[in-house]
Amino acid sequence: MDSTHDRAAEDVGNIIALEHVNVCIPDQQLATIFYVTGLGLTRDPFMMTSVDNMWINVGRSQFHLPTANPQLLRGHVGIVLPDREAFIRRLTRVSEALSGTQFAFHEYPSYVEVLSPWGNRIHCHEPGERFGPITLGMPYVQFDVPVGTAKAIARFYRQIMGAPASMRADDGSPYAEITVGTSQSLIFRESAQPAAPYDGHHIQIYVADFSGPYQKLRQLQLITEDEDQHQYRFKDLADPDSGAKLYTIEHEVRSLRHPLFMRPLVNRNPSQSNVRYAPGRDEWIY
Template sequence: MTKTFDRAAQAVGNIVALEHVNVKIPSQVTSTAFYVVAMGFTRDPYLMVGLENMWINIGQQQIHEPTGGPDVLRGVIGIVMNDLEALQARLAEAKAPLADTKFSYAVENGHVNVTCPWGNKFRCHLPDPQYGDMTLGMPYVEFTVPRGTAPGIAKFYERVMGAPARVDTIRGEKAARTRVGRGQEFIFRETTEPIPAYDGHHVAIYISDFATPHRWLVEHDLVWQESDPYQYRFTKIVDPDKPGEVLFEIEHEVRSLTHPMYLRPLINRNPAQRQRTYVRGRDAFVG
């Protein structure tokens, strides 16, 4: 008898990768103390090595941090790492240097919630099958959106962007979930709480069919920047059935698979390495 499989479960869709989140930060020194020292991430050694910007490597994803702002993402960034106890030890050591900022952390239901010095929130998990084989990376970004917008947001990603999407219930609230790569997703969870005004932060994605979403977005006057042959940007998410009604704002930096930086290898260090306890051959992160 021929076996049957759920082939749809393996479909990634048109969005093949979430690459980075971009938030402006006021201090590169404070950012280094948080993202590199406390969180254990790696500063990209090849690009943006000056004082005006910093790219933080997290597996195959990044956080970009140009000087300015601060920007605060309206939601939480999911992180996978393989040692939450070591993370908690680093975070404890960071209390003094990050005093008088919004930095905080707490353990909850097997994960670690962390707030950066300017209020961006992270939810750190151990590796799990729901994130594929990811041992260090950014499996999701969860946005907080107004009540009643989740169905329209799901339709936007499915019909306009060509990404599998559905509406679920997460922690008692409706949420649109759309795949944005292998083991990655955007989550748009509804709330009745006030949502801060959008401050210009953005996410970067790579898509396979670069032209079809662009055509629809242009027809509805939603592309605000034609960056170059490999990239364009839009900010407003709308219900395809009511394109004049904005559901949520988050700038998307949309890149083609022919973009020169697609699948660029990223350097990740082993944050456990110390001078006094140095182990030869263990400098690089190995999941």
């Protein structure tokens, strides 16, 4: 019997999840005002509870914010937040507390661009068909890469990491889109603008085939840290054919046997307050 279903549309590549983006920040109090009060996100109540690091939950993903000299992601992080009007009100309320920093926000038809106090760009979208079932989460991270590198970056993820990768273009700007799990992606968009020097920020991913990419990365001499049984790291994306370095962004690669894989994350409902409290609605179901 012939099937009318597109079975390939159900395939998931080797990268199962984009779990966190790590950028150092110099001031935990300003970070709390921005990420928790302004964006309406949730500090992880169980991990990194001191004053030298903070994990911020965004649905099933996180921002990791250790205290150190500020780092700048060369691109932007895309997050999905419910209720744009309430979100704008929160940003307006924290503007005075964040005065004197790089904090700013600009409204566009399909998203709100927000600058953190240290200049990191976050594009905040409302839930929609583009993001599948996500109502609160981190569906993508976009990196600005040198002109002429996107195709080779796509090959790197296909051949080395085992992830589906496609080339696209809009407004004359080509980009590689790497599929992550069922509803996330890594985007590498070509830009003629000079890039800032890489400063050590990183992303963390989970992969199903843990050893296969490891062996290929070792052959290309790209492994930078062999941390433990469940994790390794690499920094450079390289052309799998020539070995030429294309872009630098550290990947913290974890196996599905890592103790933190699929750890449940608490996400609060930012509309709750002591004045307008609704019983039973403290947590956001994402």
